[in-house]
Amino acid sequence: VLVYAATGGRPFGSGPVEAMLFRTVHDPAELGRLPHGLLQVVEACLSKESAGRPTAGDIRRAFAEDASGGSWLPGPVTHLIAERSARMLALPDIEATSLDAGSTVETGAASRDTTALPAPPGRRRFLAYVTGGAVLAAAGGTTAWLAAFGDGKDPGGDGKEGGETAAARPELHIGLQADLSGPSAATGKGQERAAILAVEEHNAREDAPFTLRLTTADDGGDEERAKAAVRRFAEDPLLVA
Structure with missing residues (x-):
């Protein structure tokens, strides 16, 4: 065996x-x-x-x-993770995506004001943290980290409760890159389930300042597919984690 x-x-x-x-x-x-x-x-x-x-x-x-001899990862893999994390930390932060506070969005007979999204602190630094080996812990902790820079109020609503408030909240994206079909599929699917539960729990909160959408990329345990997934995530302006 x-x-x-x-x-x-x-x-x-x-x-x-x-x-x-x-x-x-x-x-x-x-x-x-x-x-x-x-x-x-x-x-x-x-x-x-x-x-x-x-x-x-x-x-x-x-x-x-x-x-007991050392890390469970081979030496070259450990060095590669450290090198890429260092490169990510050296990159400047990108400008936060925001909505024009003075514009309005027409929806039939009704309209609502939109407001600027809160600036996420250090998107690239957070991505480096996840890439450095903390994916397992990040699935549930991402929503808590994002909520830390929200004020607990609905930035796009008028204080009313119900579906009207939920509809006014801006949407941010979080990405999960995992092996869902390769040799580590069991671990990857566990990460995916944890991320889905975390996002659903966050979106169910009435006081959440924004909603989250989870985007999953299956790299199949292949290095080239993993690189392609990272590039797709980097091109999404609303991706914060």
């Missing part, structure tokens, strides 16, 4: 069950694609002699020693 999880292939090949059983008993396992950190433990587990196989305690200690 461990070999299949790590490489996508079986240690004794494929084919008829009888042939696989024969190779399991008599032939050496095919472990050429196995990561070096797993090779020694797996070789011992697949020993033809039962006396040479490790106990559950031996395996637990072997993996515990390996896990």
Whole structure:
């Protein structure tokens, strides 16, 4: 099971069950694609002699020693995250998108005034924070962060309750980039569900100064698709997180 999880292939090949059983008993396992950190433990587990196989305690200690060696991410990935986060922090803040406070929007017989959106503090800095590895925590915390620069009142309404107030609130966008169809789909879908719940909870608040719309980008665990998703998010002027 461990070999299949790590490489996508079986240690004794494929084919008829009888042939696989024969190779399991008599032939050496095919472990050429196995990561070096797993090779020694797996070789011992697949020993033809039962006396040479490790106990559950031996395996637990072997993996515990390996896990305590440092970050769970490979070194090049950690360096790439740090480098890109530093570049994002070095970029100047973009100008906030705002609505003209003096303009009116006609909706049939009725009209309403629009007001300027509150300026989000450091959009690029917040994006750098999310990109730096805090996506899991950001799903629920984004709405709280956005609400921190609102005044708790409806900036576009006239103080009335009900659908009229909700309709007058401006809309801001938040983006979620995750692996929804690749090797980490289970984690990505969990992030998506958390983000959907957070947005729904925020939009249900009567005192929320704005509504949120969630845009999800599935990168499938692919680096190029991830870059394309980041570019799409960067082109959205209403995207604040």
